[in-house]
Amino acid sequence: MPEPEVWQSKLTPLRFLERSAAVFRERTAVIHGDRRYSYREFAERVHRLASALRAAGIQKDDRVAFLVPNIPPLLEAHFAVPLAGGVLVAINTRLIGDEIAYILNHSGAKMLFVDTELAGQVAPIRHRLETVGTIVNVIDVPVGQPLDGPEYEAFLQAGSTTPLDWPLRDETDMIAINYTSGTTGSPKGVMYNHRGAYLNALAQIVELRLDGDSVYLWTLPMFHCNGWCYTWAGIAAGAAHLCLRRIDPGPVWDLIQRERVTHFCAAPTVLISLANDPAIKKVKLTRKLRIATGGAPPSPTLIEQMSAVGAEVTHLYGLTETYGPATICEWQSQWDGLTPAERAGLKARQGVSHINAGGVRVVDENMGDVPADGETMGEVVMRGNTVMEGYFRQPEATAEAFRGGWFHSGDIGVVHPDGYLELRDRKKDIIISGGENISTIEVERALAQHPDVLEAAVIAVPDPKWGEVPKAFVMRKEGTAVTEQELIAFCRERLAHFKCPKGIAFGDLPKTSTGKIQKFVLREKEWAGRDKRIQ
Numbered sequence: 001m002p003e004p005e006v007w008q009s010k011l012t013p014l015r016f017l018e019r020s021a022a023v024f025r026e027r028t029a030v031i032h033g034d035r036r037y038s039y040r041e042f043a044e045r046v047h048r049l050a051s052a053l054r055a056a057g058i059q060k061d062d063r064v065a066f067l068v069p070n071i072p073p074l075l076e077a078h079f080a081v082p083l084a085g086g087v088l089v090a091i092n093t094r095l096i097g098d099e100i101a102y103i104l105n106h107s108g109a110k111m112l113f114v115d116t117e118l119a120g121q122v123a124p125i126r127h128r129l130e131t132v133g134t135i136v137n138v139i140d141v142p143v144g145q146p147l148d149g150p151e152y153e154a155f156l157q158a159g160s161t162t163p164l165d166w167p168l169r170d171e172t173d174m175i176a177i178n179y180t181s182g183t184t185g186s187p188k189g190v191m192y193n194h195r196g197a198y199l200n201a202l203a204q205i206v207e208l209r210l211d212g213d214s215v216y217l218w219t220l221p222m223f224h225c226n227g228w229c230y231t232w233a234g235i236a237a238g239a240a241h242l243c244l245r246r247i248d249p250g251p252v253w254d255l256i257q258r259e260r261v262t263h264f265c266a267a268p269t270v271l272i273s274l275a276n277d278p279a280i281k282k283v284k285l286t287r288k289l290r291i292a293t294g295g296a297p298p299s300p301t302l303i304e305q306m307s308a309v310g311a312e313v314t315h316l317y318g319l320t321e322t323y324g325p326a327t328i329c330e331w332q333s334q335w336d337g338l339t340p341a342e343r344a345g346l347k348a349r350q351g352v353s354h355i356n357a358g359g360v361r362v363v364d365e366n367m368g369d370v371p372a373d374g375e376t377m378g379e380v381v382m383r384g385n386t387v388m389e390g391y392f393r394q395p396e397a398t399a400e401a402f403r404g405g406w407f408h409s410g411d412i413g414v415v416h417p418d419g420y421l422e423l424r425d426r427k428k429d430i431i432i433s434g435g436e437n438i439s440t441i442e443v444e445r446a447l448a449q450h451p452d453v454l455e456a457a458v459i460a461v462p463d464p465k466w467g468e469v470p471k472a473f474v475m476r477k478e479g480t481a482v483t484e485q486e487l488i489a490f491c492r493e494r495l496a497h498f499k500c501p502k503g504i505a506f507g508d509l510p511k512t513s514t515g516k517i518q519k520f521v522l523r524e525k526e527w528a529g530r531d532k533r534i535q
Helices: 014-023 039-055 072-083 097-107 116-121 123-128 152-157 194-208 230-237 249-258 268-275 278-282 300-308 340-347 395-401 440-448 484-492 519-526
Strands: 028-032 035-038 063-067 087-090 111-115 134-138 174-179 189-193 215-217 240-242 263-266 289-293 311-319 324-328 360-363 378-382 407-415 421-426 431-433 436-438 453-463 467-476 504-506
Touching: 014 039, 014 072, 014 194, 014 230, 028 039, 028 072, 035 039, 039 072, 039 152, 063 072, 063 097, 072 087, 072 174, 072 230, 087 097, 097 123, 097 174, 097 189, 111 116, 116 123, 116 134, 134 152, 174 194, 189 194, 194 230, 194 289, 194 324, 215 249, 230 240, 249 268, 249 278, 263 268, 268 289, 268 300, 268 453, 300 311, 300 340, 300 440, 311 340, 360 407, 421 440, 431 453, 431 467, 436 440, 440 453, 440 467, 440 484, 453 519, 484 504
Parallel strands: 028 240, 063 087, 063 111, 087 174, 111 134, 215 240, 215 263, 263 289, 289 311, 467 504
Antiparallel strands: 028 035, 174 189, 311 324, 360 378, 378 407, 407 421, 431 436, 453 467
16 A cells, blocks of 8 residues: 655745734734834735746746845845745845946846935946846835836736745755855855755744744844844744834934834944943833844953843854854853853853754864863854855855865854853954964953943054064044053953054944954055965
């Protein structure tokens, strides 16, 4: 007698919308200014967009690009593009024309959706786009000159609200390509599949405790790792998505209180701006606010500042290549009785792999695990459910990244006796002074403890005796005037003297659009004309 066929549903974020639209029909799904969409209305807009994309000629695995800030159309695209069979390419809104042209041509995007405020970045390079046939204008604010092509809302109206059949062949089909922010050379296109997006989204729901009463504020760019997969996670949980075109600390604090926000994600540099804005003095939270931070190691000082407001800060770690978060500093109840400073120090660690991730190790040059002593440094490597498929159209770069069967992060870290990971530096950032390794993160954390320091970055600079030594670049808090000598003396009270900066420069710090300090920009100037790798 033949065995009965067992039916299994494919793991895809499309299932999230299907379920939430049926279960939470009249619950608020999206808030943007005065506009509010229920889950029923959101699903209808997604279906209209998906069917309009198919009618426009989008076929299986065609790439569809969006150059749009954190507004409803980009959230809708995270479901509509894969529902149409396409692959979403969400582009960094702060890129210049040449960079946008490279991504569009390299990905082979057939359609481009552009917010009119950003149309000026596309107009000069329109003639260089090799594969983009249609441009759709997203008019969210009355700014900018639309390009030739239909308007977004009119494009939607040409579609149908009738749900489409899922076009999946397999759950490992591509759902998105996310381009890394290249520092030297061209960015690489990181391929995400439906299965990985589904599993990482579920992990964020579990780890950050998202549910149907949650209000998620979009301070993290949706273009960055698809918003760390919260574009899909929030819909799965039945939460409300509170959209935000740009970040201004005062209005953000006002929005958090007025809309009773429960969750947001942000790089440490965003938290620094929030923690040091005068509006924080009047903040009175009426609901538990859970903040996930990552993208750069937050200092214990910063975590302690945000915790003092009543926010619960969770430290996540990952890369574009790992769908965003790969580890979480999982909190242990036995730490509750520690002092605020001790708790913040533990929270600043990168932690352990999240519930749906695979293995995370710290290894030596021979791929052997380093001792769990909190001191021996090695490279962080990962593999598992939420690691990329590879780099789009770059097989050699993919093979190099996965040498030895594990994805090599390029981050240097240690493992503590309790098994928790802590980053010490990027491979390219570690300072080797007179044969001694110096962690720039350790020095930056010491500087961050000074009450007059807003933000700091430390790099290696040339030295005739030691080869290279630490130099700090510091942003002072407004109205302060701490000096170079005072800060060096402050560090010497907290660090071995050889680790302390030998010089300090004051001023603004160069950053990527996701808040990472561009140390390569600082190194290029300091090492100009010298033999030093600056990638």
